[in-house]
Amino acid sequence: MNRLRIAEIFGPTIQGEGAVIGVPTVFVRAGGCDYRCSWCDSLHAVDSKFRHDWKMMSAADIFAEVEHLSGGVPLAVSLSGGNPAIQDFSPLIALGHAKGYRFVMETQGSVAQSWFSDLSTLILSPKPPSSGETVDWAKFDDCINQAKQAETVMKIVIFDEADYDWARNVAARYPDLPLYLQPGNHTPPPPEAEDAEIDMDGIMHRYEWLIDKTLGDHWYTPTILPQLHVLVWGNKRGV
Amino acid sequence: MNRLRIAEIFGPTIQGEGAVIGVPTVFVRAGGCDYRCSWCDSLHAVDSKFRHDWKMMSAADIFAEVEHLSGGVPLAVSLSGGNPAIQDFSPLIALGHAKGYRFVMETQGSVAQSWFSDLSTLILSPKPPSSGETVDWAKFDDCINQAKQAETVMKIVIFDEADYDWARNVAARYPDLPLYLQPGNHTPPPPEAEDAEIDMDGIMHRYEWLIDKTLGDHWYTPTILPQLHVLVWGNKRGV
Numbered sequence: 001m002n003r004l005r006i007a008e009i010f011g012p013t014i015q016g017e018g019a020v021i022g023v024p025t026v027f028v029r030a031g032g033c034d035y036r037c038s039w040c041d042s043l044h045a046v047d048s049k050f051r052h053d054w055k056m057m058s059a060a061d062i063f064a065e066v067e068h069l070s071g072g073v074p075l076a077v078s079l080s081g082g083n084p085a086i087q088d089f090s091p092l093i094a095l096g097h098a099k100g101y102r103f104v105m106e107t108q109g110s111v112a113q114s115w116f117s118d119l120s121t122l123i124l125s126p127k128p129p130s131s132g133e134t135v136d137w138a139k140f141d142d143c144i145n146q147a148k149q150a151e152t153v154m155k156i157v158i159f160d161e162a163d164y165d166w167a168r169n170v171a172a173r174y175p176d177l178p179l180y181l182q183p184g185n186h187t188p189p190p191p192e193a194e195d196a197e198i199d200m201d202g203i204m205h206r207y208e209w210l211i212d213k214t215l216g217d218h219w220y221t222p223t224i225l226p227q228l229h230v231l232v233w234g235n236k237r238g239v
Numbered sequence: 240m241n242r243l244r245i246a247e248i249f250g251p252t253i254q255g256e257g258a259v260i261g262v263p264t265v266f267v268r269a270g271g272c273d274y275r276c277s278w279c280d281s282l283h284a285v286d287s288k289f290r291h292d293w294k295m296m297s298a299a300d301i302f303a304e305v306e307h308l309s310g311g312v313p314l315a316v317s318l319s320g321g322n323p324a325i326q327d328f329s330p331l332i333a334l335g336h337a338k339g340y341r342f343v344m345e346t347q348g349s350v351a352q353s354w355f356s357d358l359s360t361l362i363l364s365p366k367p368p369s370s371g372e373t374v375d376w377a378k379f380d381d382c383i384n385q386a387k388q389a390e391t392v393m394k395i396v397i398f399d400e401a402d403y404d405w406a407r408n409v410a411a412r413y414p415d416l417p418l419y420l421q422p423g424n425h426t427p428p429p430p431e432a433e434d435a436e437i438d439m440d441g442i443m444h445r446y447e448w449l450i451d452k453t454l455g456d457h458w459y460t461p462t463i464l465p466q467l468h469v470l471v472w473g474n475k476r477g478v
Contacts, residue, residue, distance in 0.1 A: 012454045014463050021260065022419070022464040024454055075459035180261070204471060215251045215263055220314035224253050225261040231470060232443060 003056040004087050005031035007045035009065045010238040012075060016229030018123055018180050019153045020104055025076045026066050028092070030084040034110055037131035039159065041188035044237075045082040050191060059091035066101065074100035076120070083107055085143075090115035106155070109135070112142035119150040124177070126170060128156060128163035130184070137173075144177075153177060158210055159184040171221065179222040183210045189235035198234045203227075242295040243326050244270035246284035248304045249477040251314060255468030257362055257419050258392045259343055264315045265305050267331070269323040273349055276370035278398065280427035283476075284321040289430060298330035305340065313339035315359070322346055324382075329354035345394070348374070351381035358389040363416070365409060367395060367402035369423070376412075383416075392416060397449055398423040410460065418461040420453060422446045428474035437473045442466075 011026035031054035033046040044050050057065075066077055077096060079089055085107040093103050093115060102120040109124040116122050124143055127133045144152060154177040156167045163184075171179050183206040187199045207226045214224055233239045250265035270293035272285040283289050296304075305316055316335060318328055324346040332342050332354060341359040348363040355361050363382055366372045383391060393416040395406045402423075410418050422445040426438045446465045453463055472478045 012459065014450055014454075022462040024459040024461075024463070070459070071457045073457040073459060208471060211253055215253075218310045218312040220251065220263040220309070220312060222263075223261040224263070226467070228465070232447060 002088060002091070003058050004062065004089070004092075005051070005054045006057045006062060007031040007042075007050075007054050007082060008238065009062065009069070011069055013239055014228070015076070015078060015104075016232075017182055017225060017227045018106070018155045019121060019151075019178065020076065021225055021228060023076050025078045025104070026069050027078045027080055028062060028066065028084075030079065030081040030087055030089075032086055033082040034086055035083065035108055035127060035131070035133045037127055037133055039131065039184055039186070039188055041185055041235075042080075042082065043188075043191035045080075047191060059089075059095055062092050063095040066096070067099070070101075072099075074102070077101050077103050079103060079105040081107075083111065085111040085113055085116075088113070088115070090118065093118045107143070108133075109140040109143045112139060112146045114146055116143065116146040117148040117150055119147070121151045121153065122147045123153055123155050125155045125157070128158065128166045130159040130163050131157075144174075153180065155180040155182060157182050157184045159186065164210075164213060167222075168219065181210060181214060181222045181224045183207045183226060185227060185230055187235075189237070196235050198230065200231070200234070203230060241327060241330070242297050243301065243328070243331075244290070244293045245296045245301060246270040246281075246289075246293050246321060247477065248301065248308070250308055252478055253467070254315070254317060254343075255471075256421055256464060256466045257345070257394045258360060258390075258417065259315065260464055260467060262315050264317045264343070265308050266317045266319055267301060267305065267323075269318065269320040269326055269328075271325060272321040273325055274322065274347055274366060274370070274372045276366055276372055278370065278423055278425065278427055280424055280474075281319075281321065282427075282430035286430060298328075298334055301331050302334040305335070306338070309340075311338075313341070316340050316342050318342060318344040320346075322350065324350040324352055324355075327352070327354070329357065332357045346382070347372075348379040348382045351378060351385045353385055355382065355385040356387040356389055358386070360390045360392065361386045362392055362394050364394045364396070367397065367405045369398040369402050370396075383413075392419065394419040394421060396421050396423045398425065403449075403452060406461075407458065420449060420461045420463045422449045422465060424466060424469055426474075428476070437469065439470070439473070442469060
């Protein structure tokens with residue numbers, strides 16, 4: 001059986017952001033990414049210099065850990081990363097479905113896979129200009145097409161005015177995708193030091209700024225949410 | 240035209256809790272309630288000693304104010320209170336629908352109205368033992384039946400172990416209603432002094448306690464959310 005690069009598996013905890021905020025979840029964080037966003041908050045799962053901390057696990061190994069953590073009671077499993085779409089999670093999803101687990105995945109939308117259609121929710125998070133990355137919209141559209149009956153939503157992280165203007169254009173391009181806006185964490189954890197200091201007041205102000213800006217423009221279609229896990233646990237990892 | 244008792248109209252802001260958390264919303268808070276929960280956080284709209292601060296408004300007056308606040312751009316209107324179900328909001332909903340506005344209502348489920356079916360979302364919030372109130376389940380079932388095609392969800396505020404145990408029983412009784420659990424604000428604003436001091440650390444700890452308890456019991460069906468508006472704005476009113 002193929003093995004997968006896994007940075008961490010943890011939970012159950014609540015999903016802290018986006019379309020399934022507050023939902024009890026076990027997280028399977030994949031190692032490796034085709035992007036290197038300037039403000040990445042998960043570098044320990046992205047930068048290949050941390051690859052020796054990742055485990056090579058079979059789908060059976062991963063699912064055994066998910067079952068152990070959840071006490072064998074089905075719940076939502078979040079496939080995150082890194083970019084989980086660069087590996088093949090279809091065997092894990094098949095094992096989970098057989099026991100009643102459902103799968104939510106978050107990806108930037110740079111790599112499409114046929115098994116996206118097996119997800120309950122696909123969260124596409126195209127990266128705005130402040131990330132330093134550039135979206136390939138043909139690839140992004142491939143991801144939407146592969147999702148088929150899976151609920152597909154879009155989440156955009158906003159750091160500044162340029163990101164905001166970009167998000168408005170992207171929203172106009174995809175009027176049928178439910179959109180979630182999220183203020184960026186400008187004090188992300190350094191990969192070597194989890195639970196590093198965090199500028200909570202600044203994070204709150206950025207959230208208020210984003211609300212005021214969006215509503216001030218009478219732009220009412222996005223749902224505007226903070227990262228709850230950051231508000232509750234700061235930069236601490238594994239919660 | 241019939242007039243309605245309205246305690247306040249404000250927004251647009253984001254919905255701070257429950258099924259539509261983060262959604263841009265104008266709030267129409269009705270005056271008057273058939274309950275008097277011990278920990279009510281909206282006494283200024285409940286206790287009839289504040290009735291002289293309420294305005295008697297026609298549906299046209301209310302909708303004119305909603306249109307003014309939203310700049311004439313349709314969005315979600317939250318009917319809250321007090322208990323909005325003790326008045327007739329159907330004329331307001333009809334005016335709003337004609338302009339593309341949608342309506343979300345939160346009520347304890349003690350009074351059923353045929354116009355519940357005109358809502359986009361009906362949030363039924365049965366009050367747990369700590370409230371000092373007792374739920375009439377026949378009335379509650381009437382509310383569910385009147386909602387018909389409206390999305391119907393349940394939200395339960397949890398202050399203590401007894402509330403939690405009660406919520407588990409209620410959830411077992413209504414397995415088909417999506418359930419949201421929310422920790423109570425044990426430092427609610429006194430009605431005379433908005434923006435009164437608030438125990439934010441205590442509120443965070445109560446949220447963590449509720450997450451730990453629910454997940455520790457392998458109870459994964461509820462979505463567990465705090466009151467975002469309290470985290471961002473404390474007890475301040477009108478935001």
